[in-house]
Each structure stands twice: as C-alpha cells, then as structure tokens.
Amino acid sequence: MQSYHHNRSSSSSRRRSIVQRSRFILPCFSSSPLSLFVVLAAAVPFPIYFSGLLSSLSGRNNKAASTMRVNSNIASTNITCTTFNVLAPIYKRVDQQNQSIRESQFRALWLTRNQKILDLLLNQRSSVISLQEVWVGNEELVNMYHDRLASAGYTTFQLARTNARGDGLLTAIHKDYFKLVNYRELLFNDFGDRVAQLLHVKSIVPFPLNENQDVQQEVLIVNTHLLFPHDSSLSLARLHQVYKILEYLEAYQKENKLTHMPIILCGDWNGSKRGHVYKFLRSQGFISSYDVAHQYTDSDAHRWVSHRNHRGNICGVDFIWLCNPSSSNSRKPLRTSWVEAVFSIIKYQVQKASIAEDKAFAFLGENNHSDSLTYSGFCQALQKVNLTGMPHGLSFQETKELWDRADIDGNGVFDYEELKKMWNMTVMVQSENCKESMMETKKEEGEDKEEEAIGLKVKKAVLFPEEAEKGMWPENYNLSDHACLTVQFSPVKVLCS
Numbered sequence: 001m002q003s004y005h006h007n008r009s010s011s012s013s014r015r016r017s018i019v020q021r022s023r024f025i026l027p028c029f030s031s032s033p034l035s036l037f038v039v040l041a042a043a044v045p046f047p048i049y050f051s052g053l054l055s056s057l058s059g060r061n062n063k064a065a066s067t068m069r070v071n072s073n074i075a076s077t078n079i080t081c082t083t084f085n086v087l088a089p090i091y092k093r094v095d096q097q098n099q100s101i102r103e104s105q106f107r108a109l110w111l112t113r114n115q116k117i118l119d120l121l122l123n124q125r126s127s128v129i130s131l132q133e134v135w136v137g138n139e140e141l142v143n144m145y146h147d148r149l150a151s152a153g154y155t156t157f158q159l160a161r162t163n164a165r166g167d168g169l170l171t172a173i174h175k176d177y178f179k180l181v182n183y184r185e186l187l188f189n190d191f192g193d194r195v196a197q198l199l200h201v202k203s204i205v206p207f208p209l210n211e212n213q214d215v216q217q218e219v220l221i222v223n224t225h226l227l228f229p230h231d232s233s234l235s236l237a238r239l240h241q242v243y244k245i246l247e248y249l250e251a252y253q254k255e256n257k258l259t260h261m262p263i264i265l266c267g268d269w270n271g272s273k274r275g276h277v278y279k280f281l282r283s284q285g286f287i288s289s290y291d292v293a294h295q296y297t298d299s300d301a302h303r304w305v306s307h308r309n310h311r312g313n314i315c316g317v318d319f320i321w322l323c324n325p326s327s328s329n330s331r332k333p334l335r336t337s338w339v340e341a342v343f344s345i346i347k348y349q350v351q352k353a354s355i356a357e358d359k360a361f362a363f364l365g366e367n368n369h370s371d372s373l374t375y376s377g378f379c380q381a382l383q384k385v386n387l388t389g390m391p392h393g394l395s396f397q398e399t400k401e402l403w404d405r406a407d408i409d410g411n412g413v414f415d416y417e418e419l420k421k422m423w424n425m426t427v428m429v430q431s432e433n434c435k436e437s438m439m440e441t442k443k444e445e446g447e448d449k450e451e452e453a454i455g456l457k458v459k460k461a462v463l464f465p466e467e468a469e470k471g472m473w474p475e476n477y478n479l480s481d482h483a484c485l486t487v488q489f490s491p492v493k494v495l496c497s
Contacts, residue, residue, distance in 0.1 A: 077207055078459065078490050079177055081289075082126040083266040083320055085225070085307070085482035086117050088133040088167040089141075092481075093310075104135070114141055117479055118148050120464070124486055125152075127177035130169070130223035130266035134158070137166030145170065159185050163193035171197050171223045171266075177204055181218065182256075186248055191237050191392035192227035196245055196267075198252065199223075207454050207491040217454045217491065218258070220249060224267040226277065228309075232352075233386035235276050235345050236393060242277050243338050246284060250334060260325035260453035260496055268482065272315045273301040276348075280341040285331055286321040289487040293461035294469075305468050306483040314473045320487045324455035325494050339405050342387070342394075343422050349385040360419060372415040378403055450495040457492040461485065 089110035092103035103110045121129055135141050136158055149156055153175045160168035173180065178201040186196040199221040206214035222245060227238050249263060265286065271277045273288070282298065290296075296303050306318040346364075355363040361371055364381035373381060379399060383389040388399060406414045406422055467474045468483040 077203075077205055078488055079127040079203075079456075080124070080486060080488045081128040081130070081221075081264060081266060081320055082121065082124055082484060082486040083130045083132075083223075083268075083318055084117070084121070084484040085132040085268040085318065085480060086114070086134060087480040087482065088135040089113075089138075090135060090166050091133065104138075110135070110141070111144075113479065114144065118145065120479065120484060122148065122152055124484075125174070126486060127174050128221055128264070128266070129154070129172040130221075131171070132169055132223070132225040132268045133167045134170040135166060136160045136168040136170075137164075155180060157183055157197055157199065159195050159197050161193050161195055162187055162189060165193075169195060169197055169223050169225065169267075171199060171221070173199065173201055173221075175204070178202065178219075179204060184248075184252070186224075186245065188241055188244055190240065191234075192241070194225060194227055194241055196222055196224035198248070200252075200256075209452055209454060209493070215454060218261050219456075220252070220258075220261055220263045222249070222263070222265045222267070224265070224269075226268070226270045228270045229275075232349065233390060234392070235348075236342070236387055238271065238275075238277055239280060239338070239341055239345070240392070242280055243334070246334055260451065260494075262325060262454075262456045263321075263323040264456075265319070265321035265323075267319070268307075268317060269319050270317050272317060273298060276341055276345055278319075279344065280337060281321055283332060283337040283340065284323070284334065285326060286323045287458075289320045289322050289458045289489075290461040290463070290485060292322075292458045293487065302471055304463060305471050305473060306463060306485060308473045308481050310481075314471075318482055318485050320461075320485060322456060322458065322489070324492075325453040325496055339402060342398075342402060343405075345387065346382075346385050347423055357420070357423060358416070361416065372413045374413060375403055375407075378406065378414055453494050453496055455492050455494040456489040459488045459490050461487040 089104035090102055092110075093099055093101070094103050094106065094109065095101040103113070134145065137160070142158070146156060149172055154172040155175060156170060156172045158168065158170045160166075180199065181202050182198075182200040184198040184200075186198060188194045188196075201219055201221060203217045203219070207217045209215045224241075224245060226241050227234055229235060229238060245265070253259070253261065263286075265281070269277055273291075278288075278298075290304065291298075291300065294303070301316065304316050305314040306316045308314045350357075350360050350363060353363060361373060364384060365373055365377050379388065382394060382399060382402070386393070388394050394402070403414070406418060408418045408421065462485075463469045464484045464486075465474050465477045467477075
C-alpha cells in the first residue's frame, strides 16, 4: 500500500509522493482582523494506519489500551478517538542538572521511546489518532511513524508549526472506519506559531438513521496544540486561537452547505477546566468527553490529570471535545461568546488583585475615584489587565467592539450598573440543544416535526497511565509528559428543531 503525507520539512528525495496544496485566505466573518489567517487545503486522500501495544509497557500493565481495543474483525458503528502529546525529543530534558541536554541528542533514547509510543497507539487501534509535538523535523522518526501506521491501514496527515522549531501535528484516520472528504490546514501565524488540522471525514460503515434509511455519517475532526500560558497575559492569545478554529469551522460548514454534523476537537489545550478556553468551548455547546464518560461536572477539575509540566505541576489539559448537531438558531452567536470570554478575563484579573466589585473602577481607571469610565479610561483599563499594548493583545476594532458592548445605554460612559451586568455575563455553559435518544428508540409523540440527524454519544473514556484517572502522576511513567486519552463513541439519533 502506498502512503502519502504532508511535511514541509521532509526531503525532496523521499520515496513517497507529496500532495501539492493550494493556498487559501480565510474570508473575514467578523469585524476583527484576527479572523484573517492563512489556510492551506488539500482534498486528496492518502492511506496509513495504527495498531499494537506491548502487553507490558515500561513494566506496566496496559489496562487502558486493552479496555479500548476494538476487534478488527468485526465491523462496528462505534468509533474511537485517541489524542496524545508525544513530547518531541527536542523538548524532552534528560539531565536535571543541565537543562540544555535534550533527548534529541541521543538517538537510542528517542528511537526506543517513540517505538513504545507507536506500540501503545497500534494496540489501541483507534479510528482516529491525533498527536501533538511529533518531531517532524527528523526524517528518520517521521519515516518510522508513517511506515508503521501505513502498514496498519491508516491515512496520515502531518503539519509542522510555522516557526520551524521542528515539531508539529499528526492526525491519522483508519481506512476501516473513515474515508477522507476534505483536509484543511489552519496556520494561525500568531504569537505562538500554532497550527491546526481540520479533517472532514465520512464513515465507512453506514449508521442507521431510521427503519428505512442508513447514512454514511460525516464528521468534522480538528487536531491542535494551543499556546502554553506562561503568564496571564497570554490568556487572550489562547482565546484568539480557539476563536479562529471555531470561526473557521462555521465558515467551512457554511461554504460546503453542511448541516447537523458532529464536531470532534482533539489536542493539547494547555489549560485546565478552570481556564477561559474551557469555559469558552462549553459556552459553544462542546462537552468534554472524558468528563461526560465519568459523570464529572465542570467544577471537578481535580479528579483527573493528563500532564506534568516543566514546572512539576500536574493538571488536566488534554481534551477530546464533542459538539453534536443542533439548531443554529438556538446556539449563542460565536462572537457573543467571545466578548463574554474577554470580559471574564477582565473579571478574573480584578478578582486576582483582591479588588472588591464596588472598587473595580478605582482599580481599572488608575486614579479614577468615580464609579464610571469614559472610552479613553476603558482603553487604559484594558492595558492595565494586559489585554492591549502587546503584539498578541486586542486590536483597535476588538477594543471598540468591547466598548460598544460595555456601554449598554450608549451614553458614552461605562458605569457601575453596566459593570455589574457585564460581571454577571460570565461565560455561561451552553446546554444541549438537541434531544438525544439511542438509535433503537422510537420517536415520541410530537417529535415528527423535528429533523432527524446522527450524533455521537460518549460510551467510555480512559487515560493511560491509569494513575492519571485518579489525579496522580506515576514517577516510572516515561513515554511522555502527557497521558494518552482515548474515547469511544457510539451513534445516536438526535432530533433538531
């Protein structure tokens, strides 16, 4: 089987064919110039696949992998999705006394570790695999991933970050479960040089929509790796990155006249359930698959972890988000959610400074002892909370948009009553807009006026190593500084108004 892949850093002498991509400029769908970013696109399928994990990995019983293993001999409408930040060797420290020494300097180390990572992934045999921090700048490692995946039946898509540091994304879909409809690359060209992949796929095995009709369900899948929040000033940059992804998803669906389609967002989001990105995605109807599977609430941020960062802190940052089909009229407009998310950053910064609500203007206005702000004072306040005055800050148009939302009565003054309304306008979780019923359930009375569609239901979700599910990080785990998250979905009938 011949395989194809994308890699800007690959040598021209590689024996595989490289798909030629066309360049697109994303149309502007909001008043903000941030909505303009380069999108590269290719709609040509390329074959490749994952399978097989060592029964004992680094001396550990791989309960997670065996739990999620799908029988390759049985066609199933269930699909599984794995996301894993594999820690690029150029970032992995191997000497605590000398932080400049990295694993990339020792071929035997990075080769062995990545072979074990592939063993883990291949044993799980997920329908979709989303990897972050793949060392795309090393041809030997790239060949190893592509060769082993190709022989197992996956199609792979590879995308390097735009800063040429050498790491990037790799997404693989299994030929027994999905075929490619379209593939797009999103280049943010921003402060973090981050990128994202969008795969529009169609199921191989038809899903039963009703007694008389089976459908090959289409799904939109995104793989990304957000900027690490080195300090609070980067909260806005991270919010911009997620906004760009959601904005492009909306544009892509509108461009291709797509309706009632599940969306899966995979990746390393570099932020926990307490963060602004998490709340922003929840406000747009996305659910954290792992939390749904374990019946955790939005406040259960301490129950599980998926990452031990370079500071030694552990937290849950790897997510597989799901958004099922719903009526476009019932979901809060994306731009409204974005504005609310920015105001929640302002509120957080005020609370972080231990400022009471009735003292907020004194804090924000700088020597302003009144209970209101003019536009110029509002601009100064945004700079004080690190939202403007830096390369990744708010643009002039965004600042004006926030002011228009803040000055509710339009009198040119942002007063205390308006502040309270904005304070209470924190990002609200968007409830599910579609009624869900399992495929075999009959329609209830009065539901015949609603349109039927296929969504996805979370069946189970596991983290490897299993200690991560208990909020702990095992010292003898050395595959990565991230846990591997796998989620199983089953088709579900949704009724959309």
